[in-house]
Amino acid sequence: MTMELACADFTFPLLPHDRALALIAALTIPAVDIGLFEGRSHLQPSTEFQDTARAARTLNERLGTHGLRAADVFLQADNDGHSYAINHPLSARRRRARDWFEHALEYAGICGAAHVTISPGVPFADDEPVEDSRSRAHAELAWRVERAHAAGIVLGVEPHLGSVAARPAAALHLAAAVPGLSLTLDYGHFARAGIPDREVEPLLAHASHFHVRGACRGALQASMRDNTIDFKRIVQVMRAVRYRGYLGLEYVWTEWENCNRVDNLSETILFRDYLRTLLTDT
16 A cells, blocks of 8 residues: 555544544544553553454444544553563563453454554563563564464554664664564654664664654654654655555653643644645655
């Protein structure tokens, strides 16, 4: 498929979920990134996975009512990034994380999403050497790639702040270490750390999904006015590497990293219009 726009349902958390979908449809954005974030999204795995098939059918019907389709299902099993990380040192925590991942694959398949995003795991530096955390993450991700492939789903991990892939070199290493793994790429996690775009650019060849929002040094989320990420260059490179995934507009509204300091609706519209210009340029 050619590059298309999507918008995260968790961009508008103060609206009921159906109204958030209605707003995305009113913005004439054709697809939605579905957030399954335990403790902080409209739809949460602990409730959706009580009857996964039924919940996914309900979502699919809701999307259809608004003329939308699911672009991605983004699973986060906890609200702190560690309690149920895929590479948690405790085997019982890893088993629960695996169980929810399998539910997420079923959920995505029924609601029509061909892509699932998860975290790549985090370092447990206080409990073990960081290489142990990475090695366990590799093993868990390899298992998930196999399960996703069997379900006809593309699996992407998001290199993010505090993860085992917090820097571009680590993300490249992860993609090489786990055959079949792809990336859900958000330049903002690198821009916030002052890492220039040129160091992030090689990751585009491994991307299967892409998050769009403004960011700059010191700010994971920023307005278009303050943004320092060169999205024009990104789209050019995407074309060169034949990227065929979605460009998911992903403003969030949360106190974490001060991500409640911008006007999500206005910034989503500004980036929507800018990306449409970039995608229609020849």
